[in-house]
Amino acid sequence: MLKNISVVLFGTKYPENVGSTARAMRNMDCSDLILVNPPLWNMERAMPLATAKGHEIVEKARICPDLETALADHSKIYGTTARTGGWRKGVLTPAEAAPLIVQQLKDGEKIALVFGPEDRGLTNDETKLCSRLINIPTSEESSSLNLSQAVLIILYECFKEALETPFTPAGPPEERITTFQEQEILAANLQETLLAIDFLKEENSDYWMLPVKRFMSRINIKRNEFNLLMGICRQIKWIAEKSSPKK
Structure with a gap:
């Protein structure tokens, strides 16, 4: 049912938490577990907490060196955060995120749920890789x-x-949604283009690109549209370079 969701654990310190996560995933019919740069990975310590039904998830967990590698083939990235405000805008509750995620699965997309280290969560730089952020409301006295x-x-x-809202994941190959890796390539090219025409300034350009990237993540850019936008960016940069004064 949740086959196209990957649970991505970034920098998880305790193998036991990986085991408990695998058990929770099995309960909810989710089986794709990705570990990103775990500092103390030990499968033997994880297994008892996974229980027998979660063992296969732990055994098949993929280990990646960084978040970009782990997220490369996903089309929507949901990061989790205990903090809000500042750069962390448009934060959803789990109940608000669920209909969006299920509809995206129905559209044939591949979703990543990203969880940061136990002691600090995801940093601002790490949340910048996410399409949307999820915050779980808790008591202020024990968050x-x-x-x-x-x-x-x-x-x-x-x-x-x-x-x-049961569904059968589908979607013809030619209409597939762009992956995280393709979205990052497009965003980088768009940022260069906007800098070339002075829409963005060099100072804090990453910050001002955040609303643009979040907008892009909501419009479900398909692969053929990716090719179109990349071509437009190339043409605009060529014209901007041609019209700029010679140094």
């Missing part, structure tokens, strides 16, 4: 959740939504 609890809450909302 800390165990990693596997956070995973279970978000997957449960998605599972519940999928039960209410």
Whole structure:
């Protein structure tokens, strides 16, 4: 049911938390686990917390050196955050995110749910890689959740939504949504183009690109549209370079 969702654990410190997460994933019919640069990975310590049904998830977990590699073939990235405000805008609750995620799965997209290290969560730079952010509301007196609890809450909302609106993932290859890697390439080219025509200034250009990237993540750019936009960027940069004064 949630086959096209990957749970991405970034910098998870304790193997036991990986095991508990695998158990939660099995409960919610989600099986793709990705570990990004785990500092103390030990499968033997993870297995008891995974229980017998979660062992296969732990055994098949992919280990990646960085977030960009882990997210490369996904089309929508949801990061989790305990903090809001500043750069962390448009934050969703799990209940708000679930209908979006299930509809995207229905459209044939591949989704990544990203969880940061237990002690600090995701940094601003890491959240910049995410299409949207999810925050789990808690009591102000006790806002800390165990990693596997956070995973279970978000997957449960998605599972519940999928039960209410069953679907068969589909989508012809020529109409597939662009992957994270392609979206990053397009965003980088668009940023260069906007700098070339002075729409963006060099100072804080990454910050001012954030609303643009978030807008792009919501419009479901397909591969043929990616090729079109890349061509437009190339032409604009060529014209801007041609018309700029010779140094």
